[in-house]
Amino acid sequence: SSADMTAAQVIDKYVKAIGGADKLKEVTSMQKTYEATIQGRKLKMKQELMSPDMYRQVMEVGGMKQQEQIYNGEKAVMKSPRAGEREITGDAKARMAVFSQLFYHAHLDEMDVEAEMQGVTSINGQQAYEITMTTGNGTSWTEFFSKDDYMQIGRRQTVQTGRGERETTTYFSNYQEKKGIMIPHTMTQSMGPRQF
Numbered sequence: 001s002s003a004d005m006t007a008a009q010v011i012d013k014y015v016k017a018i019g020g021a022d023k024l025k026e027v028t029s030m031q032k033t034y035e036a037t038i039q040g041r042k043l044k045m046k047q048e049l050m051s052p053d054m055y056r057q058v059m060e061v062g063g064m065k066q067q068e069q070i071y072n073g074e075k076a077v078m079k080s081p082r083a084g085e086r087e088i089t090g091d092a093k094a095r096m097a098v099f100s101q102l103f104y105h106a107h108l109d110e111m112d113v114e115a116e117m118q119g120v121t122s123i124n125g126q127q128a129y130e131i132t133m134t135t136g137n138g139t140s141w142t143e144f145f146s147k148d149d150y151m152q153i154g155r156r157q158t159v160q161t162g163r164g165e166r167e168t169t170t171y172f173s174n175y176q177e178k179k180g181i182m183i184p185h186t187m188t189q190s191m192g193p194r195q196f
Contacts, residue, residue, distance in 0.1 A: 007115035007131045013150040015106050019181035024103040027051070027181065034187055036196045043196065055100030071096045092160065094139035105152075112136035120147060123154050124171055151175055151182070159191075166191055 003010075015021055028051040036043045044060040055071040068079045069088065076088035076096050088096065098104050098111055108115060118130040121144070128144040144154035156169045168191040172184035189196055 003117050003119050003129055005117070005129065007117040007129075010117070010129045010131065010145050010150060011105050011108070011115055014145055014152060015103070017150045017182065018103075018175075021106045023180055024106050027102050027179075030102055038196050049100060049102050051102055053097065053100045055096065069096070071100045073100075091139040091158075094135045094137055095141060095157065098133075098135065108133075118142070126153060128153055152184075 015024065018024070030049045032047045034045045034047075036045075038061075041062050046058045046060075048054075048056045053071070053073040055069075057069045058065060059067040064081075066080060070077050070079070071088075071093075076093045077085055078088055079085045098113060101107070101111065104111060104113070112135060114134045116132045116134070118132055121128055121130045123130075123144045127147040129147060131143050131145065132140055133143055134140040141155060141157035143152060144156075145151065146153050152172055154169060154171050156167065158165050158167050168189065171188040171190075172186070173188070174184060174186035175182045176185050177183075
């Protein structure tokens with residue numbers, strides 16, 4: 001259904017809801033660690049962000065490093081013990097350039113990202129504003145913000161896998177305050193029939 005607000009208004013309310021632009025600007029680095037169990041094996045994902053645009057993600061399964069992604073503001077690489085190192089390019093790199101920014105919603109203009117309202121939809125049993133984000137080079141993905149409290153509750157993107165393109169949705173929930181900023185503490189990722 002159609003929305004009563006513009007994309008810019010929703011994103012502005014989200015930025016205010018999680019702590020406000022001034023508060024967000026004070027943060028220079030952030031580290032997140034997620035843990036899950038898949039088929040009896042422990043999966044650990046560690047993300048490190050450092051202002052302005054440094055990003056590192058390490059994935060471990062059963063205590064062994066499986067994969068590492070690094071973005072240094074210019075170059076993006078993926079490293080794995082099996083496949084060695086390869087450069088990340090195209091859409092994946094363009095998204096990484098945005099997601100590597102701490103609280104990128106607070107400065108979309110500077111990053112040449114356009115937000116467009118698609119309307120109101122139901123996601124995970126909640127009413128949400130659906131907004132398409134598009135970078136200057138045409139890379140896009142979709143974000144979902146709760147109609148109740150404007151929190152970001154989802155992100156959907158198409159990713160390249162060894163088996164071609166797959167759509168993956170990430171759900172954010174369990175927002176808790178850390179140093180005056182609301183951060184989601186639970187992340188659920190689904191790709192095809194699998195969820196973790």
